[in-house]
Amino acid sequence: MFSWLARAFSACLRPVRQYARMSKDDNDDGSDSPSTVDDALVWFRDLEKHSGGEFSFAVVQANEVLEDHSQVETGSDGVFVGVYDGHGGPEASRFINDHLFRHLMRIAQEKGSMSEDIIKNAVSATEDGFLTLVRRSYGIKPLIAAMGSCCLFGVIWKGTLYVANLGDSRAVIGSVRRSNKIIAEQLNREHNASKEEVRRELRALHPEDSEIVVMKQGTWRIKGIIQVSRSIGDAYLKRPEFSFDPSFPRFHLPDPIRRPVLTAEPSICSRVLQPNDKFIIFASDGLWDHLTNQEAAEIVHNNPRTGIARRLLKAALNEAARKGKRTYKELQKVKKGMRRCFHDDITVIVVFIDHELLGKRNVPVPQVSIKGFIDTVGPSQFRSFQEME
Template sequence: MWSWLTRIAEACWRPVRRYARMSKDEDEDDVLVWSRDIGRHSAGEFSFAVVQANEIIEDHSQVETGPSATFVGVYDGHGGPDASRFISDHLFLHLMRLARENGTISEDVVKNAFSATEDGFLAHVRRTCQMKPLMAAIGSCCLVGVIWRGTLYIANLGDSRAVIGYLGRSNNIIAEQLTRDHNASMEEVRQELRSLHPDDSHIVVLKHGVWRIKGIIQVSRSIGDAYLKKPEFTIDPSFPRFRLSEPLCRPVLTAEPSIHTRVLRPQDKFLIFASDGLWEHLTNQEAVEIVYSYPRAGIARRLVRTALQEAARKREMRYADLKKVDKGIRRFFHDDITVVVVFIDHELLLESNASVPELSIRGFIDTAGPSDFSGLGGIYVNSSAVA
């Protein structure tokens, strides 16, 4: 019965093989996983992995390293890759520009970088929607982490998630979720939406057992999804999937991120940044225990592999068979998954490590080029942001 699953799309697999960066272990045949098993950042090491499920990958991601700071971005697109790719190309640059203009990194600087990225993408939609009307329905979750001078800034839109692993009093590893899931499956999100839209009885609708905003989308915050934010981007009724029950009077989605700031402590050992494709199959605690129990090199790929094994188990199939399923069809079994694990070595945390190059590493696209952390070494921490 699984014969249809065992078809190998050679034309699809061939380009992905170019991106594989894996150590020789029991999974060197995981050609649909791109990974950078280990790399250096200003306060330690990182591990990075991506697996594709959609016909065109909608996850975009990046790690930016420099002597005095580290930036991580995970962008889980929906409706297409345009928004997540746009964020990858622009958000970090906005952050660096604003940091230099303000002379600091702060919560406001991070928030304004999100706002500038949203404004830029909506302008892009405005320019292109005549030729490509469904650009107005393309959006992306956006999870960002910045480590700078011993302080961690986390900003999040949507349901990607950042989790920190820290040592408890009994020397056991404990998971702490640093982000809030902006997803209508959460009761607190539904309550928030109802309080913001008291006159709209259809602001959240249970459809086929899934809570959706306006019966269409699960995430309540995103970059893009212009047709759910501005009336000018209303999509033609000939596309019923995006049809609203009544004209849009005010935005039902927002690009206002949740911000979390944390002065890193000696007990804090590592961070996991991942799109929701990982968290559909692993709990926070399961993920941190895996990271804590295995070597650093390849740990992001190990998390992805564990999630895929669990996805196969849920469908009562073998992991070996799941690996053979074509892209596109794979989306019925699991989502695109991006994982970045960032280890924190506290002896390096407050040092200026000139031996760490300024590199920009893009997930799955497999590019590594110069990054732009110039000027950060001379600016100071905004004490009001970390109090």
């Protein structure tokens, strides 16, 4: 394992041209126009409609296999946005992409409403479903027990915004204040051991474990392994029957866990949208590694809606290139897998709020499901909400 890490680190230091995609379509002119983002690893939908406004969607792949999955679901009374940042492989994030929204629709229709409890139950059903899959697959594919995903999603339903989060993705709302100044407000708490409050919480929950969080390779990690304290999956840190033996050194714990080290309990907030609330940015941590909340909000506020998610991607990639002592053009040519030396997979979804449309009936908006990067479009189950009164 250590020799593999050494080779990977060495490869990151080699000239980027050794990994260049030999094509001539990198026509970046140095401007901030999203049209100049010409990158084989970027997927986007520049502007689409939802019942209360519009949205822009973009994804860039960095890993050999994309671990970010994402979706937007539009309906006559609302919109659903999901960003699922996987780790250890794409299986958990893909599972959430396929099941979370369905659970939410099923439970909401049974209850005839939307609420924080309904959202919590949908997350719980998704976690239970994935752990069942782990249990069935563990004998032939043991590493599935080390696969997990952060999970950030939001629902705008009849003028109320609900945001739920597990992990370190982030939702930021942009609101206009005096003199047309945009103010960025982070809506969710991040569950990452780099945060002092998260370390305090973990130590309080596990007073008997002096190594519940340890500094490793310059980063605070739970049990020296993982940074996020809440996730879907990561069964080996939640159920003792999925613990790894020493033949899996990366995931092996010296002592079996007595109770879950990670949880699937989401943090949830809700707010009635006000006229000065203009947009929400949902993004995986790959974006926030390079942009502050305020920087991202100002980019959205000061530029056209069309292509705004791509514009945010480009701003983050420009910063990643600068930190890596590369030009933006050089970074564009780096292949997947090697791109991870410079930045993470990044998903960005910007949802604009047009208050004159909120709550209106008979708004001609397609009821569609869009899955990011894999680029599948189909009818959305959001239409079942029409029956909820």
